[in-house]
Amino acid sequence: MEWITKMLNDVPATAPYRAQLESLVREHAELKAENMRLSDELDWFIPKWDTLDGDAVRTLEYLSRVERGYPPEIAKSNQVNIQIVESYLIYLVKGQFVHAAANGEQHFHISEKGRRYLLDRGLL
Known part of the structure; x- marks a missing residue:
């Protein structure tokens, strides 16, 4: 120049x-x-x-405590109906906060992003 x-x-x-x-x-x-x-x-x-609402956060918290989370167990723990849990799980999978079972089973586990989300907010 x-x-x-x-x-x-x-x-x-x-x-x-x-x-x-x-x-x-x-x-x-x-x-x-x-x-x-x-x-x-x-x-x-x-x-x-990446801000999640209460039921989604409770779902992440539940999955952080168990190795595998099944929708009926999550619904019972969070005291919501199964349809709500299933819709949140779809959203959380799309957002990569949780992973679905690779073998097609109906269980889920928290991802590293989901764990980081909880840690960043002092929830884990």
């Missing part, structure tokens, strides 16, 4: 380009600052997207 600046200073006919270059340098600095601000804002929002 220095060679461009030197050339623009040495050649009088390049004066209009010097102003453009200075404008681009300012714009670049402003965009870098805005990018940093937006990155900070995104870093603040990302954890908020």
